[in-house]
Amino acid sequence: MNRVMVGLLDIADIKSNNTFLGNGKEGSCYFLDKDTIIKLFHILKAERKLNFVGYTSDFIAFPKDIYYYNDSKLIEGYTMNYMRGMSLSNEIDSNLLIADLILAYNKIKSEIETLPNIYMDDLVSVNVLYDYNDNNINIIDTSRWYRLKNSKDKNINRLNCILIKSLLMTINPLDYEYKSNRLKKLYSEYRGLILELGIYNLDIFLEILEELIRYNEENKEKVRTIGDLKINC
Numbered sequence: 001m002n003r004v005m006v007g008l009l010d011i012a013d014i015k016s017n018n019t020f021l022g023n024g025k026e027g028s029c030y031f032l033d034k035d036t037i038i039k040l041f042h043i044l045k046a047e048r049k050l051n052f053v054g055y056t057s058d059f060i061a062f063p064k065d066i067y068y069y070n071d072s073k074l075i076e077g078y079t080m081n082y083m084r085g086m087s088l089s090n091e092i093d094s095n096l097l098i099a100d101l102i103l104a105y106n107k108i109k110s111e112i113e114t115l116p117n118i119y120m121d122d123l124v125s126v127n128v129l130y131d132y133n134d135n136n137i138n139i140i141d142t143s144r145w146y147r148l149k150n151s152k153d154k155n156i157n158r159l160n161c162i163l164i165k166s167l168l169m170t171i172n173p174l175d176y177e178y179k180s181n182r183l184k185k186l187y188s189e190y191r192g193l194i195l196e197l198g199i200y201n202l203d204i205f206l207e208i209l210e211e212l213i214r215y216n217e218e219n220k221e222k223v224r225t226i227g228d229l230k231i232n233c
Contacts, residue, residue: 085129094227
């Protein structure tokens, strides 16, 4: 990890000579090379802090080098590894193998479990990416995370909610009458995860997925991909 001093001309040079990736609420991102992104904040704040600099992960884009304005404490931005994937604010690809999704989920869940005292503030669907090439779930935008004791369950809960919402958007079961009382119960429990903080079922995503598979197999439907999951009216 390096402390990099930059001025206004340096920032202008980064913006003009590197490929623009996208805008967010707090900043804009540019490619420094094919594997490295720099996020430049829109506004300099004296109180801005970046936690967990120097942490490394195959699936989480932790800050690397920090860019300061001249010789001050004002943070202009930071670099991170480029994490590929489609945002889970969209539907999941219906051709995705269910077995691959479960494998990817277990990998990121295990990674989160190694970080029990890091609260993933701003863990929202737009920051959770599914990498179809490597079958990974990646998490970006870690600049608002902070230390919070025993926050692992809260993080997994939020990830479960994101995945369930994306899954339900893909198969669109809410337009149909539920045929499975168990699925009704599981969905109600999922709603409770959002409405009642502190009540977590850390297996809820896999339970809902398993119940959807079971329902379709009982109705003699072929179940292999996300697109095979249906609830018929």
